[in-house]
Amino acid sequence: MDAGVPPRSPVLGAAGAVLTAVRAGATMLRLGTDRTAQPRTTEGSPVPDVDDPRRVGMRTRMASTSPYESHESHERHENQERHEWLRRAQDRLAGRGSVVLHGPHGIGKTYAATALADARRERGELTLWTAPARAEQPLPYCALADLLRTVDDAALAALPAPQQRALRAVLRREPLPPGGLDTLALRLAVLGALGRLAAASAVLLVIDSAQWVDRPSTEVLAFVARRLDPARVHAVVTENTEPGGAPAYAPALCTGGALEIALPPLTQPEVAALLAGRGRPELPHWLTQRVYEASGGNPMFALEIARAIDHRGGPPDRAEPLPLTRRLREAVADRLDRLDPATRWVLLLAATAAQPTLGLLRHSAAARTGRTEQGDRTDPGARTDPTPRTDPGAPTPGAPGSVRCPCLRRGTAPHPPLQCRPLLLRQNQLGLRPPNTRHQATLHI
Ligand SMILES: Nc1ncnc2c1ncn2[C@@H]1O[C@H](COP(=O)(O)OP(=O)(O)O)[C@@H](O)[C@H]1O
Ligand SMILES: [Mg+2]
Structure with a gap:
């Protein structure tokens, strides 16, 4: 195997492939967990580097004021990177402006948003929270009504009558006007109401999952975010992004400049502490290590795999693949569905090839898309087999014995293990022939 490619996890199919490709530095895929990524500010002011001399001071202060206080008894040192970002987030919320937390599901x-909000609430700030979901996105003003649902009528009493009526109608405290909602009155009402609340105490707006905010709410919230005093009204806005991606929706919902933080994955000791702290029998060290590798430091993935191990009634054999929960399979499948077909094809290759070298992936991507990594067109007369010239030792995918997963080898296991199914399903969608008919039968179960 290529020295740059770490041992592949047999778990999570394409999620493992994403990690493999990323760790190998396959930037052509535009996927990955960039642990060195620095936060950006939308206002253009540079954020201090982690190696900034002030960092030592931050570390000292972190010990007593970390937003992860309740989790840090045995992992204070390991949590350093996250603490660092969250310390900066706290500083931003204590001053002017907002914070965007983004990263994969x-x-x-x-x-993290909960920890930040708890810290602000402890300091006496009013916290308003909405957590829209995909299913609610078609409901106009759903996120706005959710955000302001705890604001009582007394706080709206000073608003001019048309504004009050518009906001009370959105909150369904009175019927919608027969002529339809006055949307300018609504914008002014939200601006006025938040401004008045902020005069009494600083206000924190938490919008957890900007990508699911319905459009009418987005428009109102962006209108007020541009006008509210960023020293009195702050926002913490989360957004799902792919590793290496930038948030598309959250910055517009922020008051003042937004500090954008791509949450880094948990470290190995953090995942070990997370698994050990579940109140379940401890997993053997080798299994904890495998869960860490398979999860790529994603706490939800790690917890779900551990849950699947619990449901299974005990640790799997060392040679066995790790079990997955349905929730995890769906989460991985959902991420795969959002990738373009060429990328999915390369990930499939990375997940199933016996030797997923970077050369093999590069060459296959070029053959598949007709473009090299530099954007040049490949020679149409060039050979189309995916074995790279630079990597003569790599076997051709699809040839018997060349695929890693036993269920994908011709004539072997009748039932692919659970974690291979999302991949096999994707393989089907991508038009790649399943290796044999028994797999096809399994896919239709
Ligand atoms: N730093 C952490 N320490 C312990 N558990 C965590 C940590 N971060 C996340 N979790 C747990 O991981 C799971 C996923 O976290 P969540 O915040 O819901 O992810 P996201 O909002 O990014 O989808 C939750 O069960 C959460 O409690
Ligand atoms: Mg969430």
Whole structure:
């Protein structure tokens, strides 16, 4: 195997492939967990580097004021990277402006937002929270009504009558006007109401999952975010992004400049502490290590695999693949569905090839898309087999014995293990022939 490619996890199919490709530095895939990524600010002011001399001071202060206080008894040192980002987030919320927490599903955005909100609430700030879901996105003003549902009528009493009526109608405290909602009155009402609340105490708006905020709410919230005093009204906005990606929706919902934080994955000791702290019998060391590798430091993935191990009634054999829960399979499948077909094809290859070298992946991507990593067109007359010239030792995928997963080898296991099924399903969608008919039968169960 290529020295740059770490041992592949047999778990999570394409999720493992994503990690493999990323760790190998396959930037052409535009996927990955960039542990060195620095936070950006939308206002353009540079954020101090982690190696900034002030960092030592931050570390000292972190010990008593970390937003992860309740979790840090035995993992204070290991949590350093997350603490660092969250310390900066706290500083931002204590001053002017907002924080965007982004990253893949399960990386800990809600968890971090909760910790930040708890810390602000402890300091006497009013916290308003909405957590929209995909299913609610078609409901106009759903996120706005959810955010302001705890604001009582007394706080709206000073608003001019048309504004009050518009906001009370959105909150369904009175019927919608027969002529339809006055949307300008609504914007002014939300601006006025939040401004008045902020005069009494600083206000924190938490919008957990910007990508699911319905459009009418987005428009109102962006209108007020541009006008509210960022020293009095702050926002913590989360958004699902793929590793290496930037948030698309959250910055517009932020007051003042937004500190954008791509939450880094948990470290190995953090995952070990997370698993050990579940109040379940401890997993053997080798299994903890495998869960860490399979999860790639995603706490939701790690917890779900551990849950599947519990349901299984005990640790799997060392040679066995790790079990998965349905929730995890669906989460992985959902992420795969959002990738373009060429990327999915390369991930499938990375997940199933016996030797997923970087050369093999590069060459296959170029053959599949007709473009090299540099954007040049490949020679149409060039050979189309995916074995790279630079990597003569790599076997051709699809050839008997060349695939890693036993269930994908011709004429072997009748039932692919659970973790292979999302991959096999994707393989089907991508038009790659399943290796044999028995697999096809399994896919239709
Ligand atoms: N730093 C952490 N320490 C312990 N558990 C965590 C941590 N971050 C996340 N979790 C747990 O991982 C799971 C996924 O976290 P969550 O915040 O819901 O992810 P996201 O909002 O990014 O999808 C939750 O069960 C959460 O309690
Ligand atoms: Mg969440």
